[in-house]
Amino acid sequence: MRPHQFPVTAGRLPPGAIGHNRGVVRPNYAFMPPEGVLVSRLPHFERTIARILAAPVLGARFAQYVLEIEPSGGTRAPFREDGIQHFYYVLSGQALFTVDGGAPQAFTPGSFAYVPPGMAFSLRNDGPEPARVLALRKRYEPAGLPVPEAIVSHRDAVPVTNHTGFEGRGFQFLLPYGDMRFDFEMNLMWFKTGACFPDVETHVMEHGLYMLEGQGLYFLGTEWHEIWERDFIWMGGYCPQQFYPTGFADACYLLYKNVNRDVA
Ligand code: UGY
Ligand code: MN
Known part of the structure; x- marks a missing residue:
């Protein structure tokens, strides 16, 4: 595409317009800055845009996207899918979440x-403003146990723990940790500047990572990538990974991880 086809703002081309793109797509991982993720729409949502980040076409075994919901928009009618689990996390704005015909519950940032x-x-x-909600869909892998109950909560209600023995780390397990009925985790991972993993990790589990706060350097495969708020990473199984926060503020990302099954 020729440069003059892009809108010019204050005499400059927008970042990423002609190849200065931080995004990388490899067979086993993808690094996706928000610019360049185009608009999708989904039949069961009205007045709502979906920015699809991970999907099976990428290699992921789940789907993840940011919903941008206009005031008075959202699901057209109560929505359900046999065999599929959903997870939602409010990034900004305010909404109401209703599950299983119960009372609508306030859904504010961190819910x-x-x-x-x-x-x-x-x-x-x-609310009066657009709401941004991170969404995840995953097919449930039965394990001969009852399926879990629905959960509606807020991150402030979840304790921050650190089982690593290393300073500067913090974990909020949004779903009950170690409950074998669940086949995935959604974890808020906190890092103080200077903290990182003790080793480069290489593991069977997949990740969908959404950067919420702070910044840092992310190691994927064999390369480092600078990561900022709103960036997304898909890591396939066995993708070597490491995070090193930079900047003065704490860094935090929301991490999807498939667990508790042997994926045979
Ligand atoms: O739990 C994890 O797999 C985590 N340490 N990985 C990550 O943050 N990339
Ligand atoms: Mn990991």
Whole structure:
């Protein structure tokens, strides 16, 4: 595409317009800055845009996207899918979340919801501003146990723990840790400047990572990438990974991880 086809702002081309792109897509991982992720729409949502970040076409075994919901927009009607679990996390704005025909619950930044397979839910923006909500869909892998109950909560209600023995780390396990009914985790990972993993990790689990706060350098495969708020990373199984926060503020990302199954 020729440069003159892009809009010019204050005499400059927008970042990423002609190849200065931080994004990388490899067979086993993808680094995706928000610019360049185009608009999708989904039939069960009205007045809502979906920015699809991870999907099976990328190699991921789940789907993840940011919903941008206009005031009075959201699910057209209570929505349910056999065999599929949903997870939602509010990035900004205010909404109402209803699960299994219950009372609508306030959904404000930091609120989250887990919806087990086959259960109906609705998500509606009841505020004056657009709401941004991170969404995840994953097929449930049964394990001969009852399916989990729905959860609607807020990150402030989840304790910050650190089981690593290393200073400067913090974990908030948004779903009950170690509960074998769940086949995935959604974890808030906190880092103080200078903290990192003790080793480069290489593991069977997949990740979908959404950068919420701060910044840093992310090692994927064999390369380092500078990561900022709103960047997304998909890591396939066995993708070597390491994070090193930079800047003065704490860094935090929300991490999807498939767990508790041997994926045979
Ligand atoms: O739990 C994890 O797998 C985590 N340490 N990985 C990551 O943050 N990339
Ligand atoms: Mn990991």
